[in-house]
Amino acid sequence: QSALTQPASVSGSPxxxxxxxxxxxxxxxxxxxxxxxxxxxxxxxxxxxxxxxSERPSGVSSRFSxxxxxxxxxxxxxxxxxxxxxxxxxxxYTITGxxxxxxxxxxxx
Amino acid sequence: xxQLQESGPGLVKPSETLSxxxxxxxxxxxxxxxxxxRQAPGRGLEWIGYFHYSGVTKYNPSLESRVIMSxxxxxxxxxxxxxxxxxADTAIYYCAxxxxxxxxxxxxxxxxxEGTTVTVSS
Numbered sequence: 718q719s720a721l722t723q724p725a726s727v728s729g730s731p732x733x734x735x736x737x738x739x740x741x742x743x744x745x746x747x748x749x750x751x752x753x754x755x756x757x758x759x760x761x762x763x764x765x766x767x768x769x770x771s772e773r774p775s776g777v778s779s780r781f782s783x784x785x786x787x788x789x790x791x792x793x794x795x796x797x798x799x800x801x802x803x804x805x806x807x808x809x810y811t812i813t814g815x816x817x818x819x820x821x822x823x824x825x826x
Numbered sequence: 827x828x829q830l831q832e833s834g835p836g837l838v839k840p841s842e843t844l845s846x847x848x849x850x851x852x853x854x855x856x857x858x859x860x861x862x863x864r865q866a867p868g869r870g871l872e873w874i875g876y877f878h879y880s881g882v883t884k885y886n887p888s889l890e891s892r893v894i895m896s897x898x899x900x901x902x903x904x905x906x907x908x909x910x911x912x913x914a915d916t917a918i919y920y921c922a923x924x925x926x927x928x929x930x931x932x933x934x935x936x937x938x939x940e941g942t943t944v945t946v947s948s
Contacts, residue, residue, distance in 0.1 A: 718887060720870070751927055753934040755871070762920055762941055763863075763871065768934035769927055806871050810932035814884055816861075821870040 721746065721807055721819035728825040729797045737822045739790040739807035745817060747788035751810035754783055754792045757821075758803045766805075767792060794824070802826045828853030830921050830939035838946050844911050848904040848921030848939060855879060855901045859924030859933040862895065862906045864917040865941075872917075876924055876933075877904065911946045918943050 722740040729735040739752065746752060750770045755763035765774055767783035770790060780795045790809070794801055807819040834846040848860070862874040875885035877895040885893045894907040904921055918941040924933035 762938040816873040
């Protein structure tokens, strides 16, 4: 299974909004509304930010939002803050019943 | 509050079998998709597979021939075995709890352990 495509890095200034894309295929992102996003700080375990494309778990800031169009899912961080500097990964359910991750995006504030 | 803690040997020789344990506390194993994910040094996340409490397993096709996941009879520990390891298996290994999605198809990982580092070297 091929990894989902994410930009290697995205940067923004404090207060701005940034969007991270996650491009898949007919076998995953396009077909299923089962995209999740994870935030990972250096040396730490990933943390769930978004599930089922746009759902936020309890406790996750409303500054994080998710969407999907066609075969590309997106994570938007609004009101960017220094504490948002981290790596971000998308994942999707696939037609074979497995999960696949994106290669990750490093966010710089 | 459910917590996960991975443990393992730290160092494994090439061609040997890697065995890891994930201890589940504060909750029951008898639900969920129990998942292993790994991260090679400086690399992204790689989904290894899951063990569903019903006994169903699903593995990454690239690792399927070498992976076995199970739950011990006390139902407090998850296990991962990876055979014939090479340097490419050097990574941090995470266990995670998978919550079923509302479509009844897959799941998402909402609780993670802190990970355990495994180095494959002679």
